[in-house]
Structures are given as structure tokens and as C-alpha cells.
Amino acid sequence: MKRVPDTIRNEILDRIYELADREGYLTNNRVDNAVFMERLLTNPDIGGTLEAFMPKEKVRVYIKDSMLNRYAKDRRSITMEKLLNVLAEVFQQPVSLVNTDNDVSLCNTESGFYIVVTIGSYTKWETALRKILLFIGKTNLINQGSELKKIIVISTGGVPIPTGEEEVLKRALSEVGVGVLVI
Known part of the structure; x- marks a missing residue:
């Protein structure tokens, strides 16, 4: 597994934040979020790009653990x-x-x-x-x-x-x- 360059990672993260906000990710149920995850995986700008840096089976875990968890934490944070x-x-x-x-x-x-x-x-x-x-x-x-x-x-x-x-x-x-x- 190659390291995802920061610029590419940040572009993907920005796109996921945009899509998750539009989708209402934090208010969706598990079924809707599973469908959302599938769309992220099949999106050439997200899942497709990440597949260049890691095996396909690792992309789902990377998006969930690294990106969507950060999204949820950022959106729920209280200064x-x-x-x-x-x-x-x-x-x-x-x-x-x-x-x-x-x-x-x-x-x-x-x-x-x-x-x-x-x-x-x-x-x-x-x-x-x-x-x-x-x-x-x-x-x-x-x-x-x-x-x-x-x-x-x-x-x-x-x-x-x-x-x-x-x-x-x-x-x-x-x-x-x-x-x-x-x-």
C-alpha cells in the first residue's frame, strides 16, 4: 500500500465532505449510509483514485475509518x-x-x-x-x-x-x- 499524497487526500476529503453534507450523512440510517458508501467506492474521483494507492478491498476501510470518521468528528465538534x-x-x-x-x-x-x-x-x-x-x-x-x-x-x-x-x-x-x- 502506497501512501496517499496529502494533496490528493485533501481533494478526496473535500469531495467526501461536500457529498456527505449534501446527502445528510450524519442523519441517515445505516441502509442509506451503506448505499452512500457504495457510491463513494464506485466514484472514479474517490474510490477510483484511492485504488491507485491501495488494494481495492482496503479502500472501503480507508474511506470509513480515515475520512468519514473524521467528517463525523469535525461536524460534531464543539469549540x-x-x-x-x-x-x-x-x-x-x-x-x-x-x-x-x-x-x-x-x-x-x-x-x-x-x-x-x-x-x-x-x-x-x-x-x-x-x-x-x-x-x-x-x-x-x-x-x-x-x-x-x-x-x-x-x-x-x-x-x-x-x-x-x-x-x-x-x-x-x-x-x-x-x-x-x-x-
Whole structure:
């Protein structure tokens, strides 16, 4: 397998992003995405070009693992600036970043309470919860006796959460003192 030159890889990636946006890749079901993948593989500018650098059977894995996973991550990403703005809006006061470790951020509000927040997906909220709890367990940055809010931000990337499930998740996590924001 030859290395795909950066210029060619970037051209293919740009084309896949364009097609995936037009197709609604992040909101499609598995069957529709399988059909989309077949179109990418048979597209001479995508699958055809990649076949010049790797065996045909590796092209599918390369597109899925290297390109479509990156696409999904890029489209679902939430910048720190956006996160702080959302928190400031929710708590109706300025929020500043204190520390970030292992995808968990510790923030402080103007009124003095702390927020421990991480970003997760609907299907991986348990991982986000675990990260928050482990962060709290090991940090010494939170003043003892200070009020502490725990928030999981669910990044949907445009993919709707199944009907009714968002409220169920919010209710369940509120039982253990964790708030949920869906973006």
C-alpha cells in the first residue's frame, strides 16, 4: 500500500465532505449510509483514485475509518469558545475556563460556583459521566465547600435523539446530580 499524497487526500476529503453534507450523512440510517458508501467506492474521483494507492478491498476501510470518521468528528465538534458561550447563556453569567484534562473542563462562574463539563454523544453518555466523576475525584482545583455543577453536553451533530429519549436521559442523570445540555 502506497501512501496517499496529502494533496490528493485533501481533494478526496473535500469531495467526501461536500457529498456527505449534501446527502445528510450524519442523519441517515445505516441502509442509506451503506448505499452512500457504495457510491463513494464506485466514484472514479474517490474510490477510483484511492485504488491507485491501495488494494481495492482496503479502500472501503480507508474511506470509513480515515475520512468519514473524521467528517463525523469535525461536524460534531464543539469549540471551547462555543461551550463557554452556551454555559454562560444557560447560567446567565460569565463563565471562564479554569482547567481541561482528558476532555473534561473545569469552569468557574462570576458568582463563584464551579462547573465540571464534558462533551459526549447520546450513545456514549456513560463515558462522559465516567470522565466527569473521575475528574472530580482526582482534582484539587475545586475549593472545598464550593457549589459544583456537573454537566454533560450531548453533541448531536444534527442527528436527532430518538423521540422521548432526551427527556428520559435528562431525568435519569438529574437523579445523580448531572445536568444535560443537547447541542
